[in-house]
Amino acid sequence: MSESVLTHARYGKDFIRVFRVVRGSEFHHIVEYNVSVMLEGDIESSYTVADNSVVVATDSMKNITYYLAKTSPHILSPERFALHLGTYIVSKYAHIHRAIITIEKLRWSRIALGANDQPHPHSFIRDGDDKHTVEVEVDASAGKDNLSAKVTSGIADLLVLKTAGSAFYGYIRDEHTTLMEVDDRILSTSVDLAYTFAPLSLSPPSDAKKLDFTIPEGFAPGSVWDADNVVARARNATLDIFALDDSASVQATLFKMGQRVIAENAGVVSVTYKLPNKHYIPVNMNYIGIDNTTPANAEVFVPTSAPSGLISATISRK
Numbered sequence: 001m002s003e004s005v006l007t008h009a010r011y012g013k014d015f016i017r018v019f020r021v022v023r024g025s026e027f028h029h030i031v032e033y034n035v036s037v038m039l040e041g042d043i044e045s046s047y048t049v050a051d052n053s054v055v056v057a058t059d060s061m062k063n064i065t066y067y068l069a070k071t072s073p074h075i076l077s078p079e080r081f082a083l084h085l086g087t088y089i090v091s092k093y094a095h096i097h098r099a100i101i102t103i104e105k106l107r108w109s110r111i112a113l114g115a116n117d118q119p120h121p122h123s124f125i126r127d128g129d130d131k132h133t134v135e136v137e138v139d140a141s142a143g144k145d146n147l148s149a150k151v152t153s154g155i156a157d158l159l160v161l162k163t164a165g166s167a168f169y170g171y172i173r174d175e176h177t178t179l180m181e182v183d184d185r186i187l188s189t190s191v192d193l194a195y196t197f198a199p200l201s202l203s204p205p206s207d208a209k210k211l212d213f214t215i216p217e218g219f220a221p222g223s224v225w226d227a228d229n230v231v232a233r234a235r236n237a238t239l240d241i242f243a244l245d246d247s248a249s250v251q252a253t254l255f256k257m258g259q260r261v262i263a264e265n266a267g268v269v270s271v272t273y274k275l276p277n278k279h280y281i282p283v284n285m286n287y288i289g290i291d292n293t294t295p296a297n298a299e300v301f302v303p304t305s306a307p308s309g310l311i312s313a314t315i316s317r318k
């Protein structure tokens with residue numbers, strides 16, 4: 001026993017499901033989040049000598065999440081809410097030095113009705129399976145008056161497909177090659193992207209309840225405080241490039257996506273894409289004298305879930 005030592009400890013509550021409505025005079029606004037709260041600090045004794053006096057119960061972390069969902073003016077932005085929640089926790093508990101908050105924001109879009117797409121004040125539709133993802137680390141290890149944060153946001157499970165404008169040829173051909181070179185093919189991927197903002201420092205709460213959380217005035221477009229617009233631009237850029245790029249490969253198209261995200265968002269320092277290549281294989285009908293394999297005549301495909309290619313890269317600001 002004495003030859004072992006605790007080298008890392010982190011605990012918290014995962015899968016905290018929360019829905020919030022903000023009732024404006026004309027329009028209601030809603031968010032649905034899956035939140036995870038993980039804490040680090042002077043908590044070793046809870047592991048090593050069964051000392052629960054240092055434990056903020058994970059049940060309390062769940063309650064704090066709901067309390068802030070009710071009281072925080074930042075609830076509608078997952079980045080700001082995560083920063084507020086992390087700041088609250090590290091400010092309230094002297095021995096907690098780091099809070100790692102992750103949020104998955106599910107899609108709810110306002111229903112538009114009638115010929116002129118009139119936005120409905122309080123009805124919404126789940127118009128996609130993709131999620132806005134956020135990971136915030138609020139760090140108080142340099143002191144409770146010296147808070148800093150790292151924010152990585154992104155999009156997961158954005159499923160797309162195009163039926164033209166994607167070639168793949170010129171790759172290594174040797175005794176292991178069976179793939180046909182094509183000047184056109186089906187291209188489909190489930191986009192996963194995550195971008196990291198420049199590190200930021202945070203003001204500690206000034207009120208006794210530790211609830212006060214301020215964001216700077218006049219923040220720069222593309223900064224972490226502009227995160228709702230950043231994710232909208234990243235989604236648009238991704239869909240734009242996917243549709244419009246005359247793709248030579250997933251690799252080349254991915255790089256263009258990353259370049260756009262960096263160019264359009266001044267506060268983003270790097271972006272990582274993970275693009276599975278979800279292969280659609282043309283059915284060979286040569287046995288019955290029908291051409292379904294040359295790109296121009298390929299119309300019937302087998303969608304395959306496995307194996308898939310997996311193309312990933314990180315594009316960083318110079």
Ligand SMILES: O=c1[nH]c(=O)c2[nH]c(=O)[nH]c2[nH]1
Pocket residue numbers: 168179248249250251277309
């Ligand atoms: O865009 C692609 N990149 C690859 O690396 C690859 N490999 C493969 O078999 N098909 C594809 N497509």
